[in-house]
Amino acid sequence: MYILRLSSIRKKYKLENSKDKVVLNKISLMFPERGLFSINGKSGSGKSTLLNIISMLDEPTSGTIYYRNKNVLKWKDKERNLYRNKDIGIVFQSYHLLENETVIFNIMLPALISGKKLKEAEIEAKNLLKSINFKENLYYQKCKDLSGGEKERVAILRALINDPSIILADEPTGALDTKNSKIVMDLLKEISKTRLVILVSHNQELVREYSDTIIHLKDGLIDNIEEINEIVDVNENKNETKIVYKNGWIKHLSISNFKRRLKRNIVSIISLIICLISSILIIGFDLGSGESIKKRSYHQLDYGVASIYKEINNNIPGSKMSLVQMIRPKIDELYTINNYLKDYYIEPNISTLVTNYPNVIIGEERIDNLGYYPVYSFIEESIDKSLLIKGQFPKEDNLNEVVINKTGYKYLKNKLNIEPLNIDLYLSIKYEHHFYKDDPLNPVITDYFIYEKNIKIMGVVDDFNFLSTPKIYYSYLSMKDYLTDSILVNLSKEENNTISWYERLLTCLDEESLSSYSYQLFLKRSDKRNEIETIINNIPSPYKIESTTYETYKALNDLIGAATLGMSLFLMIALLGTGLILGIISFSSFTEDKKISAILTCLGSNKNSIFKIYLMENLFIGGIASLTSIMIAPLFSLLANTIIKNITTFEGIIKIPYAIFLGVPLLFPLMIFLSTFLVCLLATYIPLFFSKKISPKEELSEE
Numbered sequence: 001m002y003i004l005r006l007s008s009i010r011k012k013y014k015l016e017n018s019k020d021k022v023v024l025n026k027i028s029l030m031f032p033e034r035g036l037f038s039i040n041g042k043s044g045s046g047k048s049t050l051l052n053i054i055s056m057l058d059e060p061t062s063g064t065i066y067y068r069n070k071n072v073l074k075w076k077d078k079e080r081n082l083y084r085n086k087d088i089g090i091v092f093q094s095y096h097l098l099e100n101e102t103v104i105f106n107i108m109l110p111a112l113i114s115g116k117k118l119k120e121a122e123i124e125a126k127n128l129l130k131s132i133n134f135k136e137n138l139y140y141q142k143c144k145d146l147s148g149g150e151k152e153r154v155a156i157l158r159a160l161i162n163d164p165s166i167i168l169a170d171e172p173t174g175a176l177d178t179k180n181s182k183i184v185m186d187l188l189k190e191i192s193k194t195r196l197v198i199l200v201s202h203n204q205e206l207v208r209e210y211s212d213t214i215i216h217l218k219d220g221l222i223d224n225i226e227e228i229n230e231i232v233d234v235n236e237n238k239n240e241t242k243i244v245y246k247n248g249w250i251k252h253l254s255i256s257n258f259k260r261r262l263k264r265n266i267v268s269i270i271s272l273i274i275c276l277i278s279s280i281l282i283i284g285f286d287l288g289s290g291e292s293i294k295k296r297s298y299h300q301l302d303y304g305v306a307s308i309y310k311e312i313n314n315n316i317p318g319s320k321m322s323l324v325q326m327i328r329p330k331i332d333e334l335y336t337i338n339n340y341l342k343d344y345y346i347e348p349n350i351s352t353l354v355t356n357y358p359n360v361i362i363g364e365e366r367i368d369n370l371g372y373y374p375v376y377s378f379i380e381e382s383i384d385k386s387l388l389i390k391g392q393f394p395k396e397d398n399l400n401e402v403v404i405n406k407t408g409y410k411y412l413k414n415k416l417n418i419e420p421l422n423i424d425l426y427l428s429i430k431y432e433h434h435f436y437k438d439d440p441l442n443p444v445i446t447d448y449f450i451y452e453k454n455i456k457i458m459g460v461v462d463d464f465n466f467l468s469t470p471k472i473y474y475s476y477l478s479m480k481d482y483l484t485d486s487i488l489v490n491l492s493k494e495e496n497n498t499i500s501w502y503e504r505l506l507t508c509l510d511e512e513s514l515s516s517y518s519y520q521l522f523l524k525r526s527d528k529r530n531e532i533e534t535i536i537n538n539i540p541s542p543y544k545i546e547s548t549t550y551e552t553y554k555a556l557n558d559l560i561g562a563a564t565l566g567m568s569l570f571l572m573i574a575l576l577g578t579g580l581i582l583g584i585i586s587f588s589s590f591t592e593d594k595k596i597s598a599i600l601t602c603l604g605s606n607k608n609s610i611f612k613i614y615l616m617e618n619l620f621i622g623g624i625a626s627l628t629s630i631m632i633a634p635l636f637s638l639l640a641n642t643i644i645k646n647i648t649t650f651e652g653i654i655k656i657p658y659a660i661f662l663g664v665p666l667l668f669p670l671m672i673f674l675s676t677f678l679v680c681l682l683a684t685y686i687p688l689f690f691s692k693k694i695s696p697k698e699e700l701s702e703e
Ligand code: ADP
Pocket: 013, 014, 021, 023, 041, 042, 043, 044, 045, 046, 047, 048, 049, 050
């Protein structure tokens, strides 16, 4: 019964000068189940090539190999791995141990790859070590600390652990002195009593002393077969087994790789953390900024003040253009859209008559650019009383007492170098009004609206300081009373009727500038502020509502939106960069460890498991980075929020949605983990995919 048969094995290499070099020429050999067979020959005679073909690290150009009567060259990867793991054990001249792992782990590795439990494999490895009286204090030493003879013996035990049928040894004594060579040969001789050992050596003496059969190779041909001892064949059938892949050893190797490359991995972790924290903060900013700006924009005493007008498109005959005209709606028309306006007081717009920029004099000094704006009343609920930051609101509505916004307060303080609260200011408005009549003798009646007041600043209110201008707020209700009481002297005389300014405002033409082309809207209750946006956006055409404060909010919101978009773009680049860094690092790890991968392949590991070692290493990096980022991002957000609040007065502009995101609890942290996982997966997979396939023969060739 022959366990291994080689039939007409040829191996030729194409040389650069396109001549063929025949290394093995129609070699046919049969090997029994046990015995020590030596392949002998000069250097370059093809011994290693023959052994590599038997261990399937190399393919013959032609010919067949039968292992237990099966043609192994027809096997797929899976069966080849199984063959390398269970049926053969390879021993190399330069050992090819995992130098950074312990003696025990190296011996256990093929058993672990085949799916054995760690404890079981460890017991088996120890039994093997004991059987050859290996020094016990070396069991848990790293292989790099062993002597050559010790390493070779470890390599032999590793080849033995899965109880293979064939041991293939390529110059196992090549690097050893005479004493150690004898120890190793004794061991191989012992092994050959129960299984087939094929040995390559050019050491004639040793070969002659130990071999049962010597095969002499010369120029790719079998020169001579020398039988020294007769081998008594024993028939022993081996059970076929399957490899059950377990990940214990993969984890072990990943962890030890991770430790070995600790510094490099820390760099990866830090770059990932920076990237993840920026992502978390930018997403938090995107989510928090809208709400934060909205809340802050309410900090405006006249937030509820708006105007409503009608927009009319006048087509210009013969032109594609049209003229957009703004006009005051009829009060009756507004009743038809009353549904939208039910939260508002509708009043005549007095801003043409009572200009927003009157003359203001404090002491001797003229104050430019101090606005004069109405709020409905200081008493009613139309204003948010909580905005007061200094002084007080007037106890009752009157025109002599006003409040000022923070921007105005600072403006006056800088300008006058005194405390603006409770100072008196003199305010005057003069408006010239023309009333046109059909009477050719007296076509125009001119009246003057003259308004002069000594005013006291009673309080300071907080304001939304983005694009904010200095403003004092007066009571519209008081102004309405004032306008009702003051009359147009000349027009009244002409008409023989007392006509007040208020009446005049109501009855003026909708196209007349006095109408301000609109009605004034005052939100009845300041706590309805959040509905303004909906009303403005939904008011049916041709009506339009204009609110300066809302426009300001929107402008800032758009600005922030653009900024977020910009940041997101940078984020993408950062993510890409981080992925690239990880990819490059994992690629260089993989390249650096090519030899280890080759050894694992020789021990029967499949490609997938080797890939997993690198994936797992990257997942450690990703796991540590994402966990750390999730934990420390809130600290950064707190810091950023505090700084932003101090500079811009926006509160909670970054809001990290850990608890609920898109309505799903804990979705956000999960997404961070998943996206990190994805980055790690790609960073492992893409470089490995593009790197050259590992050829164990080349990586492990004995130079
Ligand atoms: P041995 O182990 O007997 O010293 P090898 O089996 O390693 O010899 O090599 C046999 C011959 O094959 C040598 O002459 C070597 O130069 C040649 N050889 C090995 N690999 C290649 C290759 N990839 N391309 C060309 N020639 C090769």
